[in-house]
Amino acid sequence: MYRTLRTWMVAALAAVCTVPAVASAQNVTTKDKKPMKNIVQVAVEAGSFNTLVAAVKAAGLVETLSGPGPFTVFAPTDAAFAKLPAGTLDALLADKERLTSVLTYHVVSGKVMAADIIKSNGARAKTVNGLPLDIVVRDGKVYVSGVNVVTADVQASNGVIHVIDAVLLPQAAPVPAGR
Numbered sequence: 001m002y003r004t005l006r007t008w009m010v011a012a013l014a015a016v017c018t019v020p021a022v023a024s025a026q027n028v029t030t031k032d033k034k035p036m037k038n039i040v041q042v043a044v045e046a047g048s049f050n051t052l053v054a055a056v057k058a059a060g061l062v063e064t065l066s067g068p069g070p071f072t073v074f075a076p077t078d079a080a081f082a083k084l085p086a087g088t089l090d091a092l093l094a095d096k097e098r099l100t101s102v103l104t105y106h107v108v109s110g111k112v113m114a115a116d117i118i119k120s121n122g123a124r125a126k127t128v129n130g131l132p133l134d135i136v137v138r139d140g141k142v143y144v145s146g147v148n149v150v151t152a153d154v155q156a157s158n159g160v161i162h163v164i165d166a167v168l169l170p171q172a173a174p175v176p177a178g179r
Contacts, residue, residue, distance in 0.1 A: 069158035104129035114152035
């Protein structure tokens, strides 16, 4: 039975909160019988996600993103982090709570492949931090909250990575009137 993208998104926060701290990637193998690597291992080996990996470590999310998932990660490259205004990355790294919020804004519960994303054109996918991402297909390209997906469907044992060309920054929650 086809589970909609929206159904996967609704369970996002609950899924991460219940993920066991340690999981083995040994149960999933590639065609040549080698164990498939988890999301963190794939990011480390790619060599173009050094800033993301450092941020994940600083936020204490390595064990979670190495866990069984499945997760969909919209992963900004080092070049994407370099586009942030001066001082932004340093400020994030100095504020673990805000850093965690930004990083979990890049993660959706479930394994959402490119074909699912294209089918959901116009959907609002709920991220692990609880805020939605807007998904739009325009001129044959997929945009997640205005950010271009440059490479899709990078497989990992515990989910999938979609490479993006900018860092997604969640909007701050509105302050109620009278405060």
